[in-house]
Amino acid sequence: METTTESAASGAAGLRRRPMQRRSAERYERILNVCAELLDEVGFAGLTTTAVAKRAEVPIGTVYQFFADKSALVHALAARNLQNFLDRLVRRYGETPPGSVEDVVDIAIDEFVDMRRTLPGFGVLDFGAGSKWSEADPRDLYLLDDSVENNTAVARRLRTLTPFLASSDAGEDQVELALRVAMEAADAVLQLAFRSDPDGDAGLIAECKKLLVAYLGQYYVG
Amino acid sequence: METTTESAASGAAGLRRRPMQRRSAERYERILNVCAELLDEVGFAGLTTTAVAKRAEVPIGTVYQFFADKSALVHALAARNLQNFLDRLVRRYGETPPGSVEDVVDIAIDEFVDMRRTLPGFGVLDFGAGSKWSEADPRDLYLLDDSVENNTAVARRLRTLTPFLASSDAGEDQVELALRVAMEAADAVLQLAFRSDPDGDAGLIAECKKLLVAYLGQYYVG
DNA sequence: GGCTTAACATGAGTCATCCTCAGGTTAGCG
DNA sequence: CGCTAACCTGAGGATGACTCATGTTAAGCC
Numbered sequence: 001m002e003t004t005t006e007s008a009a010s011g012a013a014g015l016r017r018r019p020m021q022r023r024s025a026e027r028y029e030r031i032l033n034v035c036a037e038l039l040d041e042v043g044f045a046g047l048t049t050t051a052v053a054k055r056a057e058v059p060i061g062t063v064y065q066f067f068a069d070k071s072a073l074v075h076a077l078a079a080r081n082l083q084n085f086l087d088r089l090v091r092r093y094g095e096t097p098p099g100s101v102e103d104v105v106d107i108a109i110d111e112f113v114d115m116r117r118t119l120p121g122f123g124v125l126d127f128g129a130g131s132k133w134s135e136a137d138p139r140d141l142y143l144l145d146d147s148v149e150n151n152t153a154v155a156r157r158l159r160t161l162t163p164f165l166a167s168s169d170a171g172e173d174q175v176e177l178a179l180r181v182a183m184e185a186a187d188a189v190l191q192l193a194f195r196s197d198p199d200g201d202a203g204l205i206a207e208c209k210k211l212l213v214a215y216l217g218q219y220y221v222g
Numbered sequence: 223m224e225t226t227t228e229s230a231a232s233g234a235a236g237l238r239r240r241p242m243q244r245r246s247a248e249r250y251e252r253i254l255n256v257c258a259e260l261l262d263e264v265g266f267a268g269l270t271t272t273a274v275a276k277r278a279e280v281p282i283g284t285v286y287q288f289f290a291d292k293s294a295l296v297h298a299l300a301a302r303n304l305q306n307f308l309d310r311l312v313r314r315y316g317e318t319p320p321g322s323v324e325d326v327v328d329i330a331i332d333e334f335v336d337m338r339r340t341l342p343g344f345g346v347l348d349f350g351a352g353s354k355w356s357e358a359d360p361r362d363l364y365l366l367d368d369s370v371e372n373n374t375a376v377a378r379r380l381r382t383l384t385p386f387l388a389s390s391d392a393g394e395d396q397v398e399l400a401l402r403v404a405m406e407a408a409d410a411v412l413q414l415a416f417r418s419d420p421d422g423d424a425g426l427i428a429e430c431k432k433l434l435v436a437y438l439g440q441y442y443v444g
Numbered sequence: 445g446g447c448t449t450a451a452c453a454t455g456a457g458t459c460a461t462c463c464t465c466a467g468g469t470t471a472g473c474g
Numbered sequence: 475c476g477c478t479a480a481c482c483t484g485a486g487g488a489t490g491a492c493t494c495a496t497g498t499t500a501a502g503c504c
Binding site (some may be wrong): 025059062 | 451453454455
């Protein structure tokens, strides 16, 4: 493992060279954007590094100067998605502090749904969580770890954002675990909701909310 | 799409030639078993058709005589897993008819957990549901459909197996939808449970049951 | 400007993998 | 034995991930 010493939380694992110059930074972002576009167009298995390079108008070698391999590229995009989602949560919960479990769930799911509708590649990637594409090849193990990390990160942030809601007889760890379970479950159900309807099946989205409210009601008050 | 006319429910889509002779049937099963073994050893992304052929001691061409492509091979295995799970449910619910939502959930999850612990490849594949590896390449679209089919099949079977539990003011379709949501959610949470602990994290398995009971309690009585 | 050195950029080429298909083998039959 | 049809086989074509030798630019120094 000759990974550079990077903070895992920032999702930079597998990154080969961080862009230092303005020109490089632009290329880096462009590659990531093209990657997201192509994921929407051809899906994960259809994604080729050559196609990314071509559309981003950079030689293939440049892609591999930033990203150790294809997985690292996709992972960097997932990390960006995660950061985006966390930012949205912080803002929304700051604007209208939730007064009940329903509020917490409504806001989180609404933001997630909005991202799926508008953010290129988000539907295919999510945060890289729950997918089978990672744990496969031994070399990709770090990706799995990061997926778990990402879900844990969201759960932790959700907990710190809604401390006043935690039931008094539930420990912090217990609440965080419940949130992690909720994350994973919601992710799967929403995946289902978007499978039939590209805008997300309204009925399934509603069911997803009911699922979370019913479960989290045991840990949260209100 | 030059797929042969096959019953989708039997999971034979993408199958090229169904084995007719005893000798062929043995080879067919052996290929599937080796595929399951290798999935456990090298994961999904690490699976190669050449390795399957070599370990099954058949020439590569023979693999492609039975299966249209690599996806079809993996899919056939997922279908076999599904059938296995359904058989187990029928048997268990027949032996000890569930008297409450808790019973239904307990039995289903216990069987699922047992399969994950004992059935080669099941941990990687599940029923092929909820994975990203399918919807990718346009040619693989039928796989996605079958995944959805598989989940629907389990949901439908679960409903018919536990009719007496359905709440009177919930329609059949509504109950089936709820079961499908529950399936998808449970799948994801159990995936999480087995990610850290190869035998399945007991705490997470318990949480999974709580999740389902809390949600399905709205549709089921008892 | 010249010279040296290091960082960066490039894309033709290497290697692994999926899948095909022309040719070979076996089996059935008169 | 000759003929046909079904079945079997694995070398090779096509594609795609990734490398690395070579070319280019920038930086420091006199």
